[in-house]
Amino acid sequence: MGPRSSIGAVGRGVAAALATLLIGGGAAAQEPIRIGTFLSVTGPASFLGDPELKTLELYVERLNAAGGVLGRKLQLIAYDDAGDAEKARTFAKRLLEQDKVDALVGGSTTGTTMAVVPLAEGASVPFVSLAGAVVIVEPVKKWVFKTPHTDRMACEKIFVDMKSRGFTKAALISGSGGFDKSMRAECLKVAGQRGVEIVADETYGASDTDMTPQLTKIRASGAQAVLNAGFGQGPAIVTRNHRQVGLTQPLYQSHGVASKEYIKLSGPAAEGVRLPAAAVLVGDLLPADDVQKAVVVGYRDSYEGKYKSEISTFGGHAYDGLMLVVGAMKSAGSTDKAKVRDALEATKGYVGTGGVVNMSATDHMGLDLSAFRMLEVKNGTWALVP
Amino acid sequence: MGGQWLQFVAGGLTAGAIYALVGLGFSIVFNASGAINFAQGEFVMIGGMSAVALLATGLPLSVAIALALAVAVIVGLLLDKLAIEPARNAGTVTLIIITIGASLFLRGLAQLVWDKRIHVLPAFSGEQPIALAGATLLPQSLWVLGVTALAVAVLSWFFGRTLFGKAMLASSYNALAARLVGIQTRTVLLVSFGLAALLGALAGVLTAPITFTSYDSGLMLGLKGFAAAMLGGLGSFAGAVVGGLVLGLLEALSAGFVSSAYKDAIAFLVLLALLFFMPGGLLGARRIERV
Numbered sequence: 001m002g003p004r005s006s007i008g009a010v011g012r013g014v015a016a017a018l019a020t021l022l023i024g025g026g027a028a029a030q031e032p033i034r035i036g037t038f039l040s041v042t043g044p045a046s047f048l049g050d051p052e053l054k055t056l057e058l059y060v061e062r063l064n065a066a067g068g069v070l071g072r073k074l075q076l077i078a079y080d081d082a083g084d085a086e087k088a089r090t091f092a093k094r095l096l097e098q099d100k101v102d103a104l105v106g107g108s109t110t111g112t113t114m115a116v117v118p119l120a121e122g123a124s125v126p127f128v129s130l131a132g133a134v135v136i137v138e139p140v141k142k143w144v145f146k147t148p149h150t151d152r153m154a155c156e157k158i159f160v161d162m163k164s165r166g167f168t169k170a171a172l173i174s175g176s177g178g179f180d181k182s183m184r185a186e187c188l189k190v191a192g193q194r195g196v197e198i199v200a201d202e203t204y205g206a207s208d209t210d211m212t213p214q215l216t217k218i219r220a221s222g223a224q225a226v227l228n229a230g231f232g233q234g235p236a237i238v239t240r241n242h243r244q245v246g247l248t249q250p251l252y253q254s255h256g257v258a259s260k261e262y263i264k265l266s267g268p269a270a271e272g273v274r275l276p277a278a279a280v281l282v283g284d285l286l287p288a289d290d291v292q293k294a295v296v297v298g299y300r301d302s303y304e305g306k307y308k309s310e311i312s313t314f315g316g317h318a319y320d321g322l323m324l325v326v327g328a329m330k331s332a333g334s335t336d337k338a339k340v341r342d343a344l345e346a347t348k349g350y351v352g353t354g355g356v357v358n359m360s361a362t363d364h365m366g367l368d369l370s371a372f373r374m375l376e377v378k379n380g381t382w383a384l385v386p
Numbered sequence: 387m388g389g390q391w392l393q394f395v396a397g398g399l400t401a402g403a404i405y406a407l408v409g410l411g412f413s414i415v416f417n418a419s420g421a422i423n424f425a426q427g428e429f430v431m432i433g434g435m436s437a438v439a440l441l442a443t444g445l446p447l448s449v450a451i452a453l454a455l456a457v458a459v460i461v462g463l464l465l466d467k468l469a470i471e472p473a474r475n476a477g478t479v480t481l482i483i484i485t486i487g488a489s490l491f492l493r494g495l496a497q498l499v500w501d502k503r504i505h506v507l508p509a510f511s512g513e514q515p516i517a518l519a520g521a522t523l524l525p526q527s528l529w530v531l532g533v534t535a536l537a538v539a540v541l542s543w544f545f546g547r548t549l550f551g552k553a554m555l556a557s558s559y560n561a562l563a564a565r566l567v568g569i570q571t572r573t574v575l576l577v578s579f580g581l582a583a584l585l586g587a588l589a590g591v592l593t594a595p596i597t598f599t600s601y602d603s604g605l606m607l608g609l610k611g612f613a614a615a616m617l618g619g620l621g622s623f624a625g626a627v628v629g630g631l632v633l634g635l636l637e638a639l640s641a642g643f644v645s646s647a648y649k650d651a652i653a654f655l656v657l658l659a660l661l662f663f664m665p666g667g668l669l670g671a672r673r674i675e676r677v
Contacts, residue, residue, distance in 0.1 A: 042497075042502050043502070046502050046503065047503070176647070202646050203646050203647045204641075204646055205647075205649075205650060207606050209401070209593075209596070209597030209598070210397050210400070210401055210596075210597070210638070211646075212393060212394075212396075212397040212638075213393070213394050213397060213638050213639075213641035213642035213646065213649075214641060214642075214646045216390050216393040216394065216521075216642065217390070217642065220390060233504045233598055233600075236504075236506075236598070237597070237598070240513075240596075243513075243515070244515045244522055244524050245393065245515075245522050246515060246517070246522045261503070261504075264506070265504060265506050265598060267506070267513065268513060269513070
């Protein structure tokens with residue numbers, strides 16, 4: 001290699017380095033904030049994941065149209081785990097390692113969430129889960145938060161309502177899914193504290209289509225009310241079978257079926273069923289001075305305006321998850337994962353679709369019992385129980 | 387206790403009738419081809435989902451059901467013509483694998499043509515439960531039991547009294563001999579698939595008001611129908627019916643008297659034990675291997 005070609009080589013090298021710096025440096029300012037999500041858009045939990053994905057897409061678009069966050073655009077990277085915990089793990093790994101997301105907002109079900117918790121903890125990335133079971137935030141994990149109310153809160157709200165109607169003996173019937181099992185365990189734990197005795201404890205399989213044997217046993221147990229802890233098609237079948245075997249004892253469902261889909265599948269048997277749910281379902285029924293009214297009605301109008309289909313509490317949880325992360329980034333002034341995590345933990349007074357959120361180092365959910373409203377099915381739609 | 391027992395039996399018989407219809411489909415195709423058609427469960431799903439979709443277009447329920455049955459039969463005939471017949475000289479294992487592939491294909495197609503949500507059909511004659519000796523029965527259960535009994539009666543008349551039915555039985559005993567006396571075994575296979583699809587779709591339409599339907603509801607039902615057919619003796623029609631009812635009763639009674647969590651395990655344990663002692667199923671082996 002002669003002197004001329006080596007000067008040429010050095011010159012080319014310097015030019016390349018300068019170009020990379022310029023392009024690289026320029027790109028860093030434009031780099032989008034990456035929000036990763038893995039949701040159960042298809043499969044048995046699709047009524048959770050589908051509105052969640054639609055909500056995230058809608059609001060990422062809106063935030064970007066309003067100028068983005070911290071001067072940068074938001075980029076949503078979404079994968080569908082179809083309700084399978086193994087798939088959720090694989091997609092979360094891809095989000096963390098390949099897509100290098102700044103935060104995770106996802107995990108439609110307890111099963112998929114718990115599969116990803118070790119990954120988020122190991123990668124030190126803030127993870128806001130959209131699933132229900134209390135085990136997600138208890139014991140508190142440094143990087144894991146959740147927006148939906150816990151199953152324990154649902155149990156407590158239901159038991160408080162039962163006591164207020166004079167019922168002290170309740171029957172429990174639950175399915176075999178992660179959420180079902182977790183809620184059943186929580187209800188068994190807190191029933192005594194709330195003055196309710198569990199006199200029957202039946203279970204059914206996830207794809208079972210006939211729960212009349214279990215409900216027949218419950219009929220003979222002396223229960224004054226029935227609590228069905230579950231989600232998916234099981235509760236709809238339990239509701240129908242409950243009517244079929246002639247049970248007159250009131251039926252309570254969990255917040256896992258707080259959607260019109262459940263009412264449609266259960267048919268006329270759903271009349272009189274009570275369940276705890278977020279205020280987002282009954283925006284119109286809220287009094288004008290209710291602290292959540294504006295957020296809830298705003299979410300409903302935006303979602304229904306774009307998608308022409310009814311909202312559900314699950315989409316609302318995704319809205320809260322996204323807004324909490326965005327709020328934390330704004331208050332931390334950066335997307336540094338540790339700073340965002342600290343800001344998330346310090347959230348106080350955030351008014352969301354699920355309730356008013358006040359997080360702390362020991363509480364990574366931030367909701368209390370007032371965030372749940374007791375609803376009853378009347379004439380095929382929701383009514384607020386005062 | 388008496389009322390409880392009757393309630394369990396009623397539920398078990400209803401589920402059992404559905405398994406019987408699906409099991410009959412398995413037996414009919416097994417008789418005609420020697421292979422198990424694992425797409426049988428998808429016929430159930432196609433029957434239910436088509437009826438839901440047709441109903442949503444505004445047609446009256448009876449018309450929607452009739453058209454849904456027709457759709458399923460067409461799918462069954464197409465399955466035979468396009469996938470089974472070209473491979474009829476391949477071994478039974480190949481045929482079985484082809485049917486597994488077909489079932490995956492149909493399930494995927496169902497997701498695209500319809501959707502992935504759960505759907506319900508309105509009950510045929512209302513939802514008012516009927517009280518009967520301490521148990522309550524849904525009118526829809528009576529429909530299930532009645533139509534299944536009717537289907538079994540029509541099938542026995544068809545196979546026992548009509549020339550074509552007897553020809554189908556003949557070709558199941560000995561395909562070569564049947565062909566030698568002029569029976570078109572290809573037509574027999576085609577009609578078998580159509581018949582199996584009709585029975586499957588009937589089960590789907592009958593059960594959709596009680597157990598709902600969705601793109602993957604064929605999986606579990608196909609498996610249980612197959613277990614019912616095995617329990618009663620694969621290839622035997624009476625066996626499929628008996629097997630279905632026994633399986634349904636086993637499930638309901640173990641859920642009621644033992645534990646609802648273990649009911650599937652108990653039902654299949656009994657199935658395994660029975661097959662261990664009577665490998666030909668309850669109503670005996672249809673084929674005898676001459677060594």
